[in-house]
Amino acid sequence: MLKKLLIVGVVSFLAVAALQGTRLGSFLMSEAQSLRERAEAAIPPEREIARLRHEVRKLDKDILEVVNQLAKENVQTSQLESRVKELRASQGRAKELLEARAEAIKKAQEFVIFDNRKLTVAEAKAMLEEGVRRYALQQKTLESMEQALATRLRIRDTLAKQLEVMKGQKAELTATIDALEAELQVLKLQQMESKYQTDDTRLARIKEGIRELQAQIQVEREKLRLLPAALESSPVPAADKSVDDIMAPLRGQQQTTD
Numbered sequence: 001m002l003k004k005l006l007i008v009g010v011v012s013f014l015a016v017a018a019l020q021g022t023r024l025g026s027f028l029m030s031e032a033q034s035l036r037e038r039a040e041a042a043i044p045p046e047r048e049i050a051r052l053r054h055e056v057r058k059l060d061k062d063i064l065e066v067v068n069q070l071a072k073e074n075v076q077t078s079q080l081e082s083r084v085k086e087l088r089a090s091q092g093r094a095k096e097l098l099e100a101r102a103e104a105i106k107k108a109q110e111f112v113i114f115d116n117r118k119l120t121v122a123e124a125k126a127m128l129e130e131g132v133r134r135y136a137l138q139q140k141t142l143e144s145m146e147q148a149l150a151t152r153l154r155i156r157d158t159l160a161k162q163l164e165v166m167k168g169q170k171a172e173l174t175a176t177i178d179a180l181e182a183e184l185q186v187l188k189l190q191q192m193e194s195k196y197q198t199d200d201t202r203l204a205r206i207k208e209g210i211r212e213l214q215a216q217i218q219v220e221r222e223k224l225r226l227l228p229a230a231l232e233s234s235p236v237p238a239a240d241k242s243v244d245d246i247m248a249p250l251r252g253q254q255q256t257t258d
Contacts, residue, residue: 052173087145
């Protein structure tokens with residue numbers, strides 16, 4: 001069965017490809033377009049409104065997706081903000097400590113006290129140098145985290161604006177469809193009250209039937225008016241009548257009166 005469907009599909013494709021660019025192909029495409037337009041024009045307004053409402057409801061899925069993304073960004077951004085804040089504070093304390101140790105080394109003669117440890121000046125300088133190296137590495141990490149935070153903040157703000165726009169667009173579309181539906185109901189009422197209707201409701205069909213029956217009755221009346229003249233024999237010309245025949249109606253009326 002699958003093989004047959006595949007063959008039919010290939011043949012159809014080849015047929016369409018062969019017709020493209022020909023007058024027949026152009027005619028068939030034009031007919032298909034015309035059929036599609038007539039089919040779309042035949043869709044009742046109520047069905048189209050229902051379809052539009054269904055499409056608007058499907059926007060909830062897109063809105064929910066943005067909500068999920070925004071929720072993740074809010075959490076991750078908040079966590080990154082906390083880490084950046086902690087690292088900034090840590091770097092601040094580390095810098096103060098290194099500055100203090102540097103001043104202590106400058107003032108020392110032979111020994112320096114670091115964290116209750118007695119160190120020679122050379123040992124203290126080596127420890128200070130190691131501390132500065134670690135500080136520099138942490139500072140690079142802090143700068144990278146700050147850049148990442150700025151990026152996440154932009155993403156979060158963009159998602160928040162996108163969510164607001166989508167919600168506003170949905171509300172606007174819903175209001176527009178509601179207005180269209182109300183307008184359609186008013187139109188239907190006007191059609192019901194009108195002598196002539198253009199919709200396909202039962203009421204419209206009844207009114208159309210009444211009009212057709214009235215026209216049929218008028219036709220029958222006109223036939224009744226025309227029949228006597230059509231069926232009666234043609235009158236005899238006066239030249240072919242005698243005087244007595246011509247005077248017969250009058251004399252007959254006088255005799256009846258006498």
